[in-house]
Amino acid sequence: MAELSYREAVRDAIATAMRKDDDVFIMGEDIAEMGGSMGVTQGLLDEFGPERIRNTPISEIGIVGAGIGAAMQGMRPVVEIMYEDFLTLSAEQIVNQAAKHRYMSGGQLKVPLTIRTQGGAGWSPGAQHAQQLESWFVHIPGLKVVFASTPTDVRGLLYSAIYEDNPVVFFEHRTLYGLKEEVPDELEPIPLGQARVMREGEDVTVVATGRLVHEALDAANQLEEQGVSVEVVDPRTLQPLDEEAIVESVKKTNRCVVAHEAVTRMGFGAEVAAVVQHQAFDWLDAPIERVGAKFAPIPFAPVMEEFVVPHAKDVVEAIQRTVQRDGD
Amino acid sequence: MATEVKLPRLGQGMESGTVVRWLKQEGERVEKGEPLYELDTEKVTQEVEAEASGVLLKIAVQEGEVPVGQTVAVIGEEGENVPQAEKPEETEADETEVDETPQEEGSRAPERDAEREEGAEASAARESSEQVTEVRQPDRNGRVKASPLARRIARERGIDLAQLRGTGPEGRIVAEDVERAEIAPAEAPTAAPAAAPPGEVEVVPLTSIRKTIARRLTEAWQAPVFQISMSADMSRSVALREQLVELAKDGPKPTISDVLTKIAASALMRHRRLNAEFAGEEVRIHPSANVGMAVATDRGLVVPVIRGAERLSIQEIAAARVELVDRARGGKLQQADLEGGTFTISNLGMFGVEQFIAVLNPPQVAILAVGAVEEKPVVRDGEITARPLMSLTLTCDHRAVDGADAADFLRTVRSMLEEPGLAL
Numbered sequence: 001m002a003e004l005s006y007r008e009a010v011r012d013a014i015a016t017a018m019r020k021d022d023d024v025f026i027m028g029e030d031i032a033e034m035g036g037s038m039g040v041t042q043g044l045l046d047e048f049g050p051e052r053i054r055n056t057p058i059s060e061i062g063i064v065g066a067g068i069g070a071a072m073q074g075m076r077p078v079v080e081i082m083y084e085d086f087l088t089l090s091a092e093q094i095v096n097q098a099a100k101h102r103y104m105s106g107g108q109l110k111v112p113l114t115i116r117t118q119g120g121a122g123w124s125p126g127a128q129h130a131q132q133l134e135s136w137f138v139h140i141p142g143l144k145v146v147f148a149s150t151p152t153d154v155r156g157l158l159y160s161a162i163y164e165d166n167p168v169v170f171f172e173h174r175t176l177y178g179l180k181e182e183v184p185d186e187l188e189p190i191p192l193g194q195a196r197v198m199r200e201g202e203d204v205t206v207v208a209t210g211r212l213v214h215e216a217l218d219a220a221n222q223l224e225e226q227g228v229s230v231e232v233v234d235p236r237t238l239q240p241l242d243e244e245a246i247v248e249s250v251k252k253t254n255r256c257v258v259a260h261e262a263v264t265r266m267g268f269g270a271e272v273a274a275v276v277q278h279q280a281f282d283w284l285d286a287p288i289e290r291v292g293a294k295f296a297p298i299p300f301a302p303v304m305e306e307f308v309v310p311h312a313k314d315v316v317e318a319i320q321r322t323v324q325r326d327g328d
Numbered sequence: 329m330a331t332e333v334k335l336p337r338l339g340q341g342m343e344s345g346t347v348v349r350w351l352k353q354e355g356e357r358v359e360k361g362e363p364l365y366e367l368d369t370e371k372v373t374q375e376v377e378a379e380a381s382g383v384l385l386k387i388a389v390q391e392g393e394v395p396v397g398q399t400v401a402v403i404g405e406e407g408e409n410v411p412q413a414e415k416p417e418e419t420e421a422d423e424t425e426v427d428e429t430p431q432e433e434g435s436r437a438p439e440r441d442a443e444r445e446e447g448a449e450a451s452a453a454r455e456s457s458e459q460v461t462e463v464r465q466p467d468r469n470g471r472v473k474a475s476p477l478a479r480r481i482a483r484e485r486g487i488d489l490a491q492l493r494g495t496g497p498e499g500r501i502v503a504e505d506v507e508r509a510e511i512a513p514a515e516a517p518t519a520a521p522a523a524a525p526p527g528e529v530e531v532v533p534l535t536s537i538r539k540t541i542a543r544r545l546t547e548a549w550q551a552p553v554f555q556i557s558m559s560a561d562m563s564r565s566v567a568l569r570e571q572l573v574e575l576a577k578d579g580p581k582p583t584i585s586d587v588l589t590k591i592a593a594s595a596l597m598r599h600r601r602l603n604a605e606f607a608g609e610e611v612r613i614h615p616s617a618n619v620g621m622a623v624a625t626d627r628g629l630v631v632p633v634i635r636g637a638e639r640l641s642i643q644e645i646a647a648a649r650v651e652l653v654d655r656a657r658g659g660k661l662q663q664a665d666l667e668g669g670t671f672t673i674s675n676l677g678m679f680g681v682e683q684f685i686a687v688l689n690p691p692q693v694a695i696l697a698v699g700a701v702e703e704k705p706v707v708r709d710g711e712i713t714a715r716p717l718m719s720l721t722l723t724c725d726h727r728a729v730d731g732a733d734a735a736d737f738l739r740t741v742r743s744m745l746e747e748p749g750l751a752l
Contacts, residue, residue: 254477254503282480285503286496325495325502 002185007177009151010040010116013158014078016187018048021076024162025052027063028080028116037082038118038177060089064115068098068167071113076162084119084171085131098167099142110165114158118172120211120261121309127297130305132210132262137169138239138271144192145239147171149213151181153236156190164192173210173261195242197249201231204255204319207246207272208232212259212291212310219315228323238268246272247279254285255322259315264292289318330404331380337396338369338663345369346393346536347400352384358403365400370540372661373627378403385410474501481506537628548688551606555685556734557721560745562701565591566716568748572642582646584701584718585621585675589645591744592696593617593637594751596671599737603670605691606728620669620689621649623656630656631689633669673698683719693728696741697721718745 004012017024025048026041032055035042045053056063060081067079081087087094094115101109121130138145144166148154154172161168198213199220208216213234220230233249235242250256256276258269273288293309335345348366352358363375364384386402394400402410472489474482478501482489485506492509494501534542565587572582596603596617605612617638620631632652634645655661674686677700686697699719706715720741724734744751 281476283477285475285477321497324497 001182003180004151004155004183005177006151006154006172006179006181007038007040009155009181009183010158010172011042011044013155013162013187014041015044015047017076017078017159017162018044018052023074024076024078025054025070026078026080027054027056027067029056029058029063029082031055031080036080038174040118040172040177041080060086061093064090064093064098064113067113067115068093068101068111071098071111071167072101072109076112076114078114078116078162081115081117083125083129084117084133085128087115087117087133087136087169090115091136094137094143094167094169095140099140102166103142111167112163112165113167114161114164114170115167116158116170116172118174118177120173120175121293121298121305122175122211124300124302124305126300130298132171132260132293134169134171134209134238134260135262135266135268135271138241138268142166143239144168144237145171146192146237147173147209148236149173149176149198149208149210149234151179152183153190153196153234155183156188157192157236159187160189160192163189168192171210175211176214179214190236192237193240193242194237195233195235195245197245198232198234199230201229201253203229203253204257204322205231205233205246205249205253206257206259206315206319207249207269207276208234208259208315209238209268211261212315215310215312216257216259216315218312219319222312222316223319228319230319235272241271241275243275243279247276250276250280251283254283255319256280256284257289257291257315257318257322259291259310259318261309262292263295264290265295267292286322286324289322291315291318330385330402330408330410331382332399333364333379333401333403335367335394335396335398335400336376338367338374339371339667342369342396342663344393344395347389347391348373349391350387350401351375352378354384354387356384358382358384368536369663370536371666372537372630372663373659374662375660383408472501473499475503477503478506485510535627537630541628544690545687548690551688551690552726553688553723554726554731554734555721555723556731556738557683557719558738558742559704559717559719560742561706562716562718562745564748565745566701576643576646579643580646580650582642583649584677585673585698586642586646586649587748588675588698588745589619589621589634589637589649589673590640590642591748591751592671592673592741593619593640595737595740595744597638598740599733601729601733602694602724602737604693604728605670606693606725607691611693611728614670616670618668618670620672620692621652622672622674622686623653625657625659627659630661630666631669631672632656632661632665633667635668672696677701677718683721685721686723688723688725690725693725694734694737695723697723720745 014026030037031041032045032050032053063079067077070077081090098111098113101111120132134145134147137143144164146157146161146168148157158170161170199217206216216232220232223230231249231253233246258272260267260269269290269292273290276288291310291314296308298308299305346368348368350365351363358364358378360378360381362378364378365376366373367376380403382403383406384401385404385408389400473494474489481503487506487509489501492501492505495505496502565584569582569584569587600613603614603617616636618633618635619637620633622629622631634648637645652665669692672689672692672695674695675698676684677698681699683699684697686695689695701716701718703714704717705712720738722734722738
């Protein structure tokens with residue numbers, strides 16, 4: 001067992017695939033000499049050289065478009081969009097091209113492209129650099145969407161994403177890069193579409209993604225002292241969604257909270273809530289609670305940013321609402 | 329600040345009471361001291377007054393037996409937030425009511441909207457529970473607020489959600505409530521059953537009063553009692569009573585019972601061992617004669633007490649008696665009216681009963697049963713003559729009273745009835 005940070009785990013997944021397979025290469029802004037804005041790709045240039053570790057101009061639509069072209073020609077490109085806020089610039093290529101070619105060509109073409117990106121609040125990067133936009137892409141048929149929350153998961157899932165024959169939008173959360181964990185020496189691929197029960201519990205299921213997985217685990221520890229037993233489920237892959245695992249958990253606990261850093265309204269959690277209420281209606285003992293950011297741009301002022309995005313205490317409060325009894 | 333209305337302890341030994349009906353509706357304004365609801369205790373049904381002024385925000389217990397101290401309602405300021413337990417869905421009738429009191433509109437209308445929004449969720453289950461609800465609780469034909477899980481468990485186990493009390497937010501029935509209900513089935517509602525068709529046994533559940541009568545008289549039956557009886561010539565008492573009636577003018581007209589109460593009280597002061605309670609290891613002899621009179625009401629027998637009867641005039645006794653009997657028949661007796669009796673008189677003379685034996689009213693040690701005043705032949709000075717006689721039968725608890733004491737007392741009563749001046 002080796003200890004890897006989330007950052008190192010991402011790098012290890014890329015390097016492992018690149019060592020194994022010449023078709024894998026990476027492209028993005030400042031990913032070569034600089035090693036990426038988050039340091040994720042540091043050292044890769046030395047090992048793999050500029051042919052396979054390619055800096056690009058500042059043109060997100062160009063980066064993704066080039067990736068799509070290479071993918072359709074049989075490569076397995078991993079392109080990086082420096083901040084997920086900039087996915088807006090490449091949305092045409094992702095939504096209208098990458099997601100559609102396999103369908104429109106009747107399966108003659110495949111787009112085995114991985115679009116890595118990162119984002120999130122916590123460092124006060126301001127309204128244009130701190131968003132969580134995963135719900136835009138889970139809404140597009142033809143795309144797969146991953147959001148990993150631990151070193152082990154990000155490593156195994158990124159590797160699987162690289163070998164996925166459909167385009168994958170792969171979200172990382174910037175505050176997680178320093179998170180360390182013991183991981184297996186040998187990379188173990190994790191199939192897309194499988195949720196992970198991060199913590200078992202009896203009273204309520206928290207379905208959380210990204211940073212909120214850790215906030216939910218924190219909340220669970222706090223509530224354990226109050227006698228509330230919390231199960232935390234991380235879907236890990238948002239599209240396709242492991243509905244079975246989520247529903248199974250809720251059928252056990254009879255209560256559900258969904259939690260993500262993205263804005264609550266129309267967020268990914270709304271879909272989870274819909275799935276749960278439909279498939280586990282007769283098992284619900286309380287309304288499903290949602291935790292997410294307030295419906296506002298992420299403020300620059302740290303104290304305001306902190307106020308807008310959710311934390312463990314918000315998860316705690318939501319859980320308490322689901323287990324609340326009159327007189328509490 | 330909302331005030332919780334808790335079931336009061338109206339007398340020593342009162343553990344619970346039965347909420348009979350509410351005199352105010354949810355949302356209605358109440359003033360401190362106004363009658364709020366009717367409470368049926370072991371001894372009486374009485375109106376309970378509001379302890380605070382404000383709006384009756386919530387009735388937690390519409391009817392039924394409740395332990396002392398439990399919250400039965402909440403009074404607070406309009407719009408104040410209280411958990412809204414078992415709020416019945418507004419019916420058309422309720423709408424009319426609301427219209428009559430427009431100040432409620434502001435606070436209640438949005439609440440209803442919110443309920444309607446949630447209504448779809450419950451509508452399916454409502455159909456199945458509604459029929460039962462209507463039969464058992466005609467005033468609650470609203471939907472039942474329950475979680476889907478609670479509904480499923482109830483469905484699978486055949487439990488009627490309408491009979492449960494929800495402990496979830498806003499009174500929602502949650503799974504745990506149903507689980508609990510299965511362990512301890514909800515008490516059967518006390519509403520009187522419909523009249524039985526001919527040939528069938530009519531089952532009448534005991535009211536609180538009836539239960540008390542049953543319990544106390546069963547207790548009394550265990551006491552080792554003896555009875556002695558005498559007849560009193562009532563000529564002078566009847567004459568006295570007629571005089572008093574003439575003097576009464578507009579006031580209450582004294583009866584033979586009032587004369588007897590006064591005389592019994594005077595006699596008790598001279599034979600205080602009879603004016604006592606038997607308390608296991610001791611006999612408590614009271615300094616004053618608090619004479620209970622057995623009163624038949626359509627709810628059952630009650631025994632209101634005339635306090636310090638030895639100090640009252642017959643007129644005053646008559647006034648007290650009229651008031652107590654009126655209140656007893658109207659179901660308006662207070663707990664205090666029934667407490668502290670030291671001796672009881674039961675008079676069935678008005679029903680033409682010549683003589684009977686009363687059952688002890690514990691912990692009192694004696695009770696006097698009185699028959700009708702009737703003309704009977706008696707031998708006086710060797711002659712048979714007709715005299716108005718009244719039978720007196722004294723039942724005594726032999727643990728506290730011996731036969732000679734009882735006979736002494738009864739002889740005094742008889743002497744005083746025959747010569748009322750002796751009571752002075």
